[in-house]
Amino acid sequence: MLQPRRTAHIAEEFHRASVDVAFLQETRIHGETECHERQRLLLAGPPAGSALQGRNGVGFSFSRKAERQKPGVLQQAGNASRIGGAGDEEVAEFYRDLGEAVRKVPNGNPVVIGGDFNARVGERNEETAAVLGRFMEGQRYPNRNGQCLLEFCLEHELVVANSFFQHPPHHKGSWQHPRSKKWHELDYFLVRRRDLSRVCDVRVFRLIDCWSDHRFETAVTIRSVAEATTEDKGTRPAPEWFAETCSQLLPLLEHKKKARVVYENVSRKGETGVESKRREYVRARNAAAQAVRRARNAWWSQKGRELEEAFASNNFSKLHRFWKELQRPQGRPGINAILKEGQKAGDPPLTDAGEVRARFGRFFEGVLNLPSQAVEGVTDRIPQARVEWWMDRIPSRAEVREAVKRLPNGKAAGADSIVAEQLKAGGEAMISRLLDVFRAVWKERGVPKVFRDAVIVPVPKKGDRLLCDNWREIALLIVAGKVLAKIVGGRIQKRNKKKIGESQAGFREGRGTIDMLFTARQIMEKARERQIRLFWLFVDLTKAFDTVNRVALRVLLLKVGIPPLLTESDIIMSFIQDMKACVEVNGERTEPFAVKNGVRQGCVIGSLLFLILFEAVVQEALQGWDAGVEVEVDFAEPFTSKKAGRSAFKISVTDLKFADDLAAPETQERRMQEFADRLQAECDRWGLKISIKKTEMMVQPGRGEEKHTREPRQSTIAIKGQPLQEVEQFRYLGGVMSNDGSLNGEIYHRIQKVGMVWEKLQGEVWKQAGLTTKTKMHMFRGAVLPPSSMGQRRGQPEKTRSGSWSHGAWRV
Incomplete structure (x- = not known):
């Protein structure tokens, strides 16, 4: 990769194709270096003298337009690990490191992860609907790396952007198997779910030659933040815990609102007693905040105990109702459009x-x-x-x-x-x-x-x-x-x-x-x-x-x-x-x-x-x-x-x-x-x-x-x-039967279910600082653990896969 003719060729190809930012992988260099060609290349790999020298390596390529972005708009991070051929421990360590990098990015900033994950994520199903779109090429079920990638996306609220855009097979496959000559989709772009509307297209660009056995994958992102966030998303319903406790909370919230109005009026007119009105407003605000935290914590604690009791008493219908509520899509209810007879996907639907x-x-x-x-x-x-x-x-x-x-x-x-x-x-x-x-x-x-x-x-x-x-x-x-x-x-x-x-x-x-x-x-x-x-x-x-x-x-x-x-x-x-x-x-x-x-x-x-x-x-x-x-x-x-x-x-x-x-x-x-x-x-x-x-x-x-x-x-x-x-x-009947007689497919299925429930409760429970650890443990035991064992009497997984559950549970 460090050969001048290769870096110059790659930079020229990116410049010709008007690529602003490119992710490079398996550069096979050691240490860190920077090249200035028609584009700026930042490359990094294992330290010199290490066992991994001459392997792995990642990098970024920036056009001059991308370099002119104001500070803070563009942040970059790279991981020089390699997934293909790695064991369970190495894969788990890779996704832990990648997860730490994602968590360091502020929630308001978009995240784009691109690379060769050597993963086949399978078809979209009930458990992966939050991660995959309808247009996923490849095998029906995920392989080991694909399962790890899906769990990582569920944990960090990411989606596989490739799967949301329909293209012919030659614009989807990025790597050709040397024996079967069949093209597979192994390179993916991951983005936050809320930023998916800013990604306009993801496809393979076959005309770019990058000295690689993989085709170049491009993600066209041209919508501005304002355009993506001003769409009409319908009325957001009040949280269930607030709807059930609003009779106790509304008087306190109303008192806080009135105290604020009084304080702002006195402060604006320059009247005496501003400090006392401010203290009164602060007390009302703190009282309302404490009441809200106590009400939310009490509601979720009660919900967790109810789910625990339902699981202990085999009241599975109550658990299924809770999970069904979690999966209910947000947005405006009703049926507003449908295709008429003979129409196909993409045709203009009936809206009257x-x-x-x-x-x-x-x-x-x-x-x-x-x-x-x-x-x-x-x-x-x-x-x-x-x-x-x-x-x-x-x-x-x-x-x-x-x-x-x-x-x-x-x-x-x-x-x-x-x-x-x-x-x-x-x-x-x-x-x-x-x-x-x-x-x-x-x-x-x-x-x-x-x-x-x-x-x-x-x-x-x-x-x-x-x-x-x-x-x-x-x-x-x-x-x-x-x-x-x-x-x-x-x-x-x-x-x-x-x-x-x-x-x-x-x-x-x-x-x-x-x-x-x-x-x-x-x-x-x-x-x-x-x-x-x-x-x-x-x-x-x-x-x-x-x-x-x-x-x-x-x-x-x-x-x-x-x-x-x-x-x-x-x-x-x-x-x-x-x-x-x-x-x-x-x-x-x-x-x-x-x-x-x-x-x-x-x-x-x-x-x-x-x-x-x-x-x-x-x-x-x-x-x-x-x-x-x-x-x-x-x-x-x-x-x-x-x-x-x-x-x-x-x-x-x-x-x-x-x-x-x-x-x-x-x-x-x-x-x-x-x-x-x-x-x-x-x-x-x-x-x-x-x-x-x-x-x-x-x-x-x-x-x-x-x-x-x-x-x-x-x-x-x-x-x-x-x-x-x-x-x-x-x-x-809700389980997974595999032709090798093992429970590996069932284990993956259970991990997906657990990850889906965990991901759905991220904003409401796990990331809520106002909820006590005891409340979160009630929800964990009542809502997250049951999918791992419900409907299962016995069975023995393969010894080589016995760590899959523990690794998956750790990531969740």
Whole structure:
């Protein structure tokens, strides 16, 4: 690098391309030096004589325009470390040093970090949404350096600017692999999240030759601070702790404001008593400040203790509500724009409120009326079960009282604007009225029309919110109808407890995602110990609840023993027959449209009816087929000796289901293909559709086989002649399953979750000097630690990765 011809060439290239500031890396020099060519080069590297001499090194290049900036506008710092090939300790030390450099920069100053991090950060997901944009090229999951980079960005509120700008692949990749000749994006620009609006573009500039195997990465930053900070960001809501304590704080704040006005008036007019008025104002100001600090500390301390108690008592719903509030985006609520049919990202969207509302109405009408045709006589092979006559009795007062009691509070009202709290406050008089209505339902053999209809509210999913496909529907139902649905649903659930197989854990009391994850990981762990090749098929159904064929469902309910009074007389089916729905957008509703297919979402009956149908589909697919993974269960009976009390039996695990999510393990490729064919054929018979695009395969290698598959590839397993995608990792029921059978992917996933919660609480908790250490520890134990262990029963990470959690926790 120090050769004159190289420094002159690089300076000339930067000058020709009008580059004001450039970051140089791997300059391979020792000590510090400065070169003056067409640009000013500041270079630094390891000390002369050290073991690292001739390696690493960083530098900066400044144009004359950049050098003319006034003092304090431009600060530079460099780190001569190298990330590639370093161990966990070296990488952790590098990011600690880099973090210290970032913390020394005043909060009001922008930070730009650029360099070759040798990192592949993977695709954007829920945990990395605060760091990555939508346009990230490369592999699906991050590597070790990528995980460290993401955690560093979360900790210091930085974003990867490259991922927020869409470019073709040849303008994204900065380094070409010498063997595969594939371009990878390893060089990144990191900026503060609040300064992202000042970065106009980041891309690779292929015409600059810098004597490097990396292409030159450029970040165009031309917006001034004034332009970036004067945008309309909407009204910022008051903090939650202030909203709950404002009744005590407002009098003190008002007194402080009045004391200030009096002091300023006396001081301006030159009247006597200025000093006493000043002291009075200072006392009022200090009293208000102390009250605010005490109120904030008391609120966060109470919140932390509540979260700790929720975690200790397995009240995960309370923890999830808190995390959901943290992830709620700030800014102006409402849906202001959407793309119309046929448009793509980048096209001008619809902005008129009426057009946006009509677009959502057409979209959800199509989603809720997907065609579904079942084969005639699809239930003929199912034997007639004994009729459960106890299910058709008229609801009793005790059942109505219990159903009202079990209604969740804090939920949105239906079309009648009546919430659950109002029914509960009605007492026995309200229960009597409801009981009269339900008796009329049994007499008339059908539910009232208002019990069927729903109000659809769009809720955003991941991805571009201008696309209707990235919105899902939430159905708001009449609360009185929910009471009746709970009564009938309770009876169906009691029946399902005996009739639905153990492999189904969805919508069942005492079962959850943890059971399915634990079983899947146990199978993978045992296969890894014995070095057996294991295939996993993860099936995704296209709009499973919305494509249930109602005619086939009615016949199936009679076959499985549901009394005719509830089926043929339409007490159950009348919840969905002749159903209508309208879409509510920004408080305004569309015209109602008919919903002619599927079961009702948001209703307990709809979920339970789907379980019955999906269980029938899977059992029919497995009929006459003896396959799956054979598991030997060995346990000791209580109150017996260890030797005499031990017993063992073998079971065959063919599938693991949670509602419409199905995972199927198999040890032979041929039998895995046979199961896929059987399931596809049976879904076609019942009118369900398997999404080939989202259905994926994962192969856990056996003895002597390659352990890792870095990039997704086509599998040898196919559905309808289309090969499925084979992946290295799969997100299954909130956990991460890896094809090597280890917990490395799960550890990275947990670190990301912990880092996300930590980052969200930076400004509100960790950086608040007014909060005591005890309060911060309550929040740490109640909000930050639970994501690291929730939903996890057991497992063993690889020894080489055992330090990843400790290093990640230290950085957090």
